[in-house]
Amino acid sequence: xxxxxxxxxxxxxxxxxxxxxxxxxxxxxxxxxxxxxxxxxxxxxxxxxxxxxxxxxxxxxxxxxxxxxxxxxxxxxxxxxxxxxxxxxxxxxxxxxxxxxxxxxxxxxxxxxxxxxxxxxxxxxxxxxxxxxxxxxxxxxxxxxxxxxxxxxxxxxxxxxxxxxxxxxxxxxxxxxxxxxxxxxxxxxxxxxxxxxxxxxxxxxxxxxxxxxxxxxxxxxxxxxxxxxxxxxx
Amino acid sequence: xxxxxxxxxxxxxxxxxxxxxxxxxxxxxxxxxxxxxxxxxxxxxxxxxxxxxxxxxxxxxxxxxxxxxxxxxxxxxxxxxxxxxxxxxxxxxxxxxxxxxxxxxxxxxxxxxxxxxxxxxxxxxxxxxxxxxxxxxxxxxxxxxxxxxxxxxxxxxxxxxxxxxxxxxxxxxxxxxxxxxxxxxxxxxxxxxxxxxxxxxxxxxxxxxxxxxxxxxxxxxxxxxxxxxxxxxxxxxxxxxxxxxxxxxxxxxxxxxxxxxxxxxxxxxxxxxxxxxxxxxxxxxxxxxx
Numbered sequence: 005x006x007x008x009x010x011x012x013x014x015x016x017x018x019x020x021x022x023x024x025x026x027x028x029x030x031x032x033x034x035x036x037x038x039x040x041x042x043x044x045x046x047x048x049x050x051x052x053x054x055x056x057x058x059x060x061x062x063x064x065x066x067x068x069x070x071x072x073x074x075x076x077x078x079x080x081x082x083x084x085x086x087x088x089x090x091x092x093x094x095x096x097x098x099x100x101x102x103x104x105x106x107x108x109x110x111x112x113x114x115x116x117x118x119x120x121x122x123x124x125x126x127x128x129x130x131x132x133x134x135x136x137x138x139x140x141x142x143x144x145x146x147x148x149x150x151x152x153x154x155x156x157x158x159x160x161x162x163x164x165x166x167x168x169x170x171x172x173x174x175x176x177x178x179x180x181x182x183x184x185x186x187x188x189x190x191x192x193x194x195x196x197x198x199x200x201x202x203x204x205x206x207x208x209x210x211x212x213x214x215x216x217x218x219x220x221x222x223x224x225x226x227x228x229x230x231x232x233x234x235x236x237x238x
Numbered sequence: 239x240x241x242x243x244x245x246x247x248x249x250x251x252x253x254x255x256x257x258x259x260x261x262x263x264x265x266x267x268x269x270x271x272x273x274x275x276x277x278x279x280x281x282x283x284x285x286x287x288x289x290x291x292x293x294x295x296x297x298x299x300x301x302x303x304x305x306x307x308x309x310x311x312x313x314x315x316x317x318x319x320x321x322x323x324x325x326x327x328x329x330x331x332x333x334x335x336x337x338x339x340x341x342x343x344x345x346x347x348x349x350x351x352x353x354x355x356x357x358x359x360x361x362x363x364x365x366x367x368x369x370x371x372x373x374x375x376x377x378x379x380x381x382x383x384x385x386x387x388x389x390x391x392x393x394x395x396x397x398x399x400x401x402x403x404x405x406x407x408x409x410x411x412x413x414x415x416x417x418x419x420x421x422x423x424x425x426x427x428x429x430x431x432x433x434x435x436x437x438x439x440x441x442x443x444x445x446x447x448x449x450x451x452x453x454x455x456x457x458x459x460x461x462x463x464x465x466x467x468x469x470x471x472x473x474x475x476x477x478x479x480x481x482x483x484x485x486x487x488x489x490x491x492x493x494x495x496x497x498x499x500x501x502x503x504x505x506x507x508x509x510x511x512x513x514x515x516x517x518x519x520x521x522x523x524x525x526x527x528x
Contacts, residue, residue: 056439076444083441094436098252110241111442155440 005163005194006030006053011062013048013217022048024217025062030196032162035189037205038198040214046198047091049214050165053196054088055079067162084112087156087193089166093148095140095155101127102136105155112159126158129184131177145172153181157188164188166197170204178203246453253426257458260422260512264462267415268508271408272470275496275504278404283493285397292390294359294367296374297382307355310379314357317373319366328353354381412511419515420522423451427523434523444524451516459512463505471495 006029013023023045030036038046051057052064055071064071069082087108095104102123109119127133130150140148149172156164166185170178182204189195197204205211213221250257296314298307304327311325326334331353361367371385427434434447474495482492496504 054439080438080441080443083439086441088439090439094439096433096436098433107437107442108440111437111440111446116241 005032005034005067006196007063007065008049008053009063009065011049011052011059011064013045013052013057014060021060021217023052023059026214026217026219027062028212028219028222030194032194033189033192035185035195035209036197037209037211038196038214039200039202039205039211040220042200043216044214045217046214047167048217050088050167050196050198053165054086055082084159085161086163086165087159087161089149089152089156089164089169091167091171093140093152095148095151097140100137100139101132101143101151104140104151105158108155108158114159122158123154126154129157130154131180146174146177149173150177150181153184157184160191161193164193164195164197166195166199168199168201169197170199170201175203182207242449242453245450246457249426249450249454250457253429256422256426256429257454260419260455261458261462263415263418263422264459264508264512265466267411267511268463268466268504269469270411271507272466272496272504274404274407274411275500276470276474278400279496280493281397281400284490285393287490288393289364289390292364292367292386294361294371295384295386296357296359296380297384298355298357299379299381300354302355302379304355306379307357310355310377311357314359314374317370319361319363319370321360321362323360324358326356326358328355331356412507415508415511416515416518419455419512420519423455423516423519424523426451427520444520447524448517448520451520452513455512455516456509459505459509462512463508467496467501467504 008026008028011023011026012021014021026045026049028036038049040046048057052059053066053071055066055074058072066082067085069078071079071082074082096107099107105123105127106119109122114122124133124136127136130153132147132150132154135143135147140151143151149169153166153169156166164185169185170181173181178201185195185197186207199205211223212219298310302310307325307327311323314320315323359367359370361370367385368387371383371387374380375383434442437447478492485492
């Protein structure tokens with residue numbers, strides 16, 4: 005579902021590489037966390053996967069398609085099969101919560117009748133069903149984050165990319181989000197989640213460690229590899 | 239579909255000033271295009287009226303008397319292509335010419351001697367008048383034949399020139415209207431760039447963004463053209479009231495307003511201008527926003 009082959013991203017030739025020779029793949033129904041300190045390249049990685057940016061070198065494949073080679077229309081079609089939770093939520097300020105979530109279905113051509121039930125279901129899942137008519141500016145950061153997650157999940161995407169989905173959430177809600185992500189993976193969605201939240205990675209999920217744009221470790225436990233520990237103590 | 243209409247209405251209500259500017263430019267474009275078409279229509283109608291009433295004036299020689307003139311009239315009427323012939327005596331001609339030329343006509347009455355019997359020849363087809371004129375020019379009883387060829391050629395030239403100018407103005411108006419619409423759409427999209435960027439990020443196609451804009455411009459074109467056609471109809475009605483009586487003397491009739499079909503054609507053209515303008519404005523924005 006997600007494949008990266010020796011991906012390098014350099015924003016400026018004279019600057020350091022945001023991603024340096026990164027390779028890994030995520031299978032169908034797998035939940036994978038990408039972690040690492042700020043500036044490690046987690047968000048860049050997700051942006052390359054979502055086609056917001058192009059890799060300087062290497063190949064990024066999503067659902068079997070080389071993202072860098074996609075035409076505009078193909079990219080739109082691909083994005084309709086992928087859900088993305090943005091770090092800055094990217095909610096439309098003039099639309100209420102219901103409309104923000106429903107938008108993900110409108111762009112996919114869902115009609116109004118089918119859409120309402122689906123939107124309410126997912127808003128209920130993120131515990132925001134009671135605030136459907138609120139505008140984003142009336143919500144807390146954590147609530148906005150959950151709306152963003154709801155919007156990414158509502159269309160039941162094949163791939164879910166999450167950029168810090170629990171950054172503003174309390175531990176209870178963070179665990180709730182983890183449960184939602186686990187459920188989505190169990191239903192066959194491939195989930196790649198960039199996070200700094202160690203509590204999220206306590207389970208037996210696969211964790212990829214990034215540092216200075218390089219993959220420095222990968223395991224299936226909550227144990228933090230030595231390199232990361234060094235970074236943390238520093 | 240309901241969703242698309244709702245989004246189109248949202249576009250209008252979100253930035254009403256731009257929607258108003260677009261509707262206003264379409265109103266002005268329809269008004270100007272309509273006015274040009276009406277002028278063209280009037281000139282064409284009058285030209286047709288003049289052509290259909292076109293006749294040949296045959297002035298007989300001074301020695302031709304009443305009886306002879308009547309025989310000549312019958313001879314003229316028997317010619318191929320002649321529809322009818324009216325005979326004028328010098329007295330009748332004097333009566334007809336005096337009001338047109340005023341008191342200076344025949345000041346001493348000497349010119350009265352110059353007036354002769356004359357005949358006015360109408361052809362079944364106005365185009366045949368030239369041939370008839372050529373045939374009767376050589377009759378020894380005929381002193382002069384006036385088929386007003388020069389006048390009608392000049393009229394044709396004026397009509398052609400007006401047609402070319404009209405087309406030029408119509409194209410200019412269409413281009414300017416399209417430019418204004420594309421600019422307003424571009425501005426509207428720029429004002430909503432953050433929203434559109436998010437929509438595109440979550441998988442909105444160009445069509446998803448473009449369709450409500452096209453529906454919006456269709457609605458604005460509908461409003462603009464309807465108001466413009468109503469304004470034109472009203473001004474035409476009052477112009478007809480004012481000018482009809484004044485035209486009686488010239489023998490011309492005030493033309494009718496656009497037919498239903500012509501009005502619909504004008505609406506269609508304005509709608510196309512609105513759609514093209516929207517598409518140009520949106521295309522520019524959508525290509526550059528990726």
